[in-house]
Amino acid sequence: NAGVTQTPKFQVLKTGQSMTLQCAQDMNHNSMYWYRQDPGMGLRLIYYSASEGTTDKGEVPNGYNVSRLNKREFSLRLESAAPSQTSVYFCASSSEPRTVGNQPQHFGDGTRLSIL
Amino acid sequence: GEDVEQSLFLSVREGDSSVINCTYTDSSSTYLYWYKQEPGAGLQLLTYIFSNMDMKQDQRLTVLLNKKDKHLSLRIADTQTGDSAIYFCAESMNNAGNMLTFGGGTRLMVKP
Numbered sequence: 001n002a003g004v005t006q007t008p009k010f011q012v013l014k015t016g017q018s019m020t021l022q023c024a025q026d027m028n029h030n031s032m033y034w035y036r037q038d039p040g041m042g043l044r045l046i047y048y049s050a051s052e053g054t055t056d057k058g059e060v061p062n063g064y065n066v067s068r069l070n071k072r073e074f075s076l077r078l079e080s081a082a083p084s085q086t087s088v089y090f091c092a093s094s095s096e097p098r099t100v101g102n103q104p105q106h107f108g109d110g111t112r113l114s115i116l
Numbered sequence: 117g118e119d120v121e122q123s124l125f126l127s128v129r130e131g132d133s134s135v136i137n138c139t140y141t142d143s144s145s146t147y148l149y150w151y152k153q154e155p156g157a158g159l160q161l162l163t164y165i166f167s168n169m170d171m172k173q174d175q176r177l178t179v180l181l182n183k184k185d186k187h188l189s190l191r192i193a194d195t196q197t198g199d200s201a202i203y204f205c206a207e208s209m210n211n212a213g214n215m216l217t218f219g220g221g222t223r224l225m226v227k228p
Contacts, residue, residue, distance in 0.1 A: 004158070040124065041220055042120070042219050043216075045215060090159070092159075104149065104161045107159040108158050109156070109158045110157070110158055
C-alpha cells in the first residue's frame with residue numbers, strides 16, 4: 001500500500017526559482033494537507049483542502065499556492081523561493097475534513113527543500 | 117491561540133519505561149494524538165485519546181490525560197532501541213475542523 005506519496009524527496013533551489021511539490025494519495029481520502037517542519041517547531045499547516053475543489057489557508061500560507069488537481073492529488077507551489085522557505089514539507093490526507101480519533105491524518109515521507 | 121509544548125529530549129536505557137510529556141493551552145481540544153517520526157520518514161500515528169477520557173492503554177503504550185492541568189503524557193513500557201525517534205503530540209479542536217496543532221517534538225534516545 002503506497003498511502004501518501006510525495007515527490008521529489010530532495011530539492012535544492014536558488015533564491016527566486018519556482019518549484020512545485022507533488023503529493024498523491026491512494027486511500028480515496030477527501031481531505032489533504034500541506035505542512036512544513038522546522039527544527040523545534042513541530043509541524044505548521046500551510047494550506048489544506050477539505051474536499052476536491054476547495055482549498056483554504058492554514059497557519060503559514062504566505063509565499064505558497066496550492067492546487068487540488070483531483071481527489072488524489074494536491075500540489076504545493078513556491079513561485080519565488082526564499083531562504084526562509086528552507087524546510088521539510090509534509091503532505092497528509094484524511095478521510096474526512098474533521099480530524100477525529102478514528103480518522104487520523106496519514107503522512108507522506110516528506111520533501112527536503114533547501115533554498116540557497 | 118493554541119500552543120502545544122514538549123520537552124526537547126529524553127534519554128532512557130533499554131528495558132526502562134519512557135514518559136514523554138506534553139502541555140496544551142486550548143481547553144476546547146477534542147482529540148489529542150501521539151505521532152512517531154523516525155529519521156527520514158513521515159509521521160506515524162501511534163495512538164490518540166478523546167478529551168473525555170483520562171487514560172488509554174494500547175499494548176506497551178499508555179496515554180494519560182489530565183484535562184484540568186491540560187497535560188498529556190505517553191508512557192512506553194519496556195522501551196526498545198527501535199523506539200528511538202521523535203515523538204509529537206498534537207491536538208485537534210472541534211470548532212477548527214481539520215486543523216491539527218503540533219508540539220515541537222521530543223527526541224527519545226534509547227541506550228542499549
